[in-house]
Amino acid sequence: MRKRITVLGFFSEDIGLTCFFKTNYRALLADGYEFNIINIANYRPARELKHFGNYYEVPFYFTDIKDKHFLRKRRAFNHQLHQVYRECLLNSDVIHLYLNMLCDPVSIVYARRLGFDRVIVHAYSNLEGTMNLTSRQLQKVGRRMAEVYGTDFLAVTQGAADFFFSSRIQRSPRFKLLPDGIAVRKQRYHEEQNIYYRKRYDINENDFVIGNIGRFIDVKNQSFLIDSFNLFQKINPNAKLVLIGDGPKLEEVRQKVYQLHLEGRVIFTGYLENTEEVQNIFDVFAYPAESGGLSLALLHSLANGAKAVVSQRQPAEVQTLGAVTALSIDNPQSWADEFHSLSLETNNRFEQSYNTMNELIEKGYTISTSTKLLRKLYGKPQLEDDY
Known part of the structure; x- marks a missing residue:
């Protein structure tokens, strides 16, 4: 034994x-x-x-x-x-x-x-x-x-x-x-999964999708993300926000979405076992968390080829990654402005995924x-x- x-x-x-x-x-x-x-x-x-x-x-x-x-x-x-x-x-x-x-x-x-x-x-x-x-x-x-x-x-x-x-x-x-x-290569971008899950969640091919994966608790700060997205969607009619997860603050965040009349723009998927597939629909991974824990969902989305906007409270090691922009969580408008800037960029998703996977491998993730x-x-x- x-x-x-x-x-x-x-x-x-x-x-x-x-x-x-x-x-x-x-x-x-x-x-x-x-x-x-x-x-x-x-x-x-x-x-x-x-x-x-x-x-x-x-x-x-x-x-x-x-x-x-x-x-x-x-x-x-x-x-x-x-x-x-x-x-x-x-x-x-x-x-x-x-x-x-x-x-x-x-x-x-x-x-x-x-x-x-x-x-x-x-x-x-x-x-x-x-x-x-x-x-x-x-x-x-x-x-x-x-x-x-x-x-x-x-x-x-x-x-x-x-x-x-x-x-x-x-x-x-x-x-x-x-x-x-993480299993870096397993996170590579798959176009067919992007197409499949956009259809499943009624998201158009040209919609700009901001994603977040995490439990609905205060420290994850999804309420701030709703405020930022609300400002962004006013200047981008093709914007969608996909929130994956559940938790004690879920209903509170839902109510905020209803109060801001964002029901048609914000999608709540609930807890999912297959986030590695669904993440293919994200153009940007947004993570305004109030704590500095290392998010594996963030690493997965980066390897998948998404850009990321994170709070400045995230680990310094994450903030230095090439596809990451770190912002203060004191100003929702700055996040909305960054979403807008990213929505105007033209990126080769396969190339972005390949480059970020290599960066993560080089840095030991x-x-x-x-x-x-x-x-x-x-x-x-x-x-x-x-x-």
């Missing part, structure tokens, strides 16, 4: 981390690695991850300390996590924690105290711009706890590293940047690059008798 790597993360069906896990860890399974997966998603958990190893669900509690049930929820989460860790330790001594913040470092502290030899803390997001004073104070405490109880430190971007770790940790050999790897780093981090798959 092989020793397993235990992996903890917020694996819901419609987020980039789940996509990253499926594409990259499938390759590791083929190499002989085995896993325990602890899913702390508290909405739409990606139960398909059961196929990747021993699977556990420990739904994370909401972190609002003003919630009257806060302490009860936190105790229940801690108790369940403690039990699952105990079970995982029967066949694992390495745990890899994919985290969005450190406001509650219990997953790190328990891991080390209960007996995991290696505790890999992976900074998977940068939420600095969305945190209130209390959250910032808790994050500072969590950073110190991570340094004490963590043994290895990873970050998806430099911004995420700065959000999680001190400069001392970042200078140490225990720290590494690990960019998200590939499965081969990320899995190589993970293999080096985990070491060779070993039988329990080898220890």
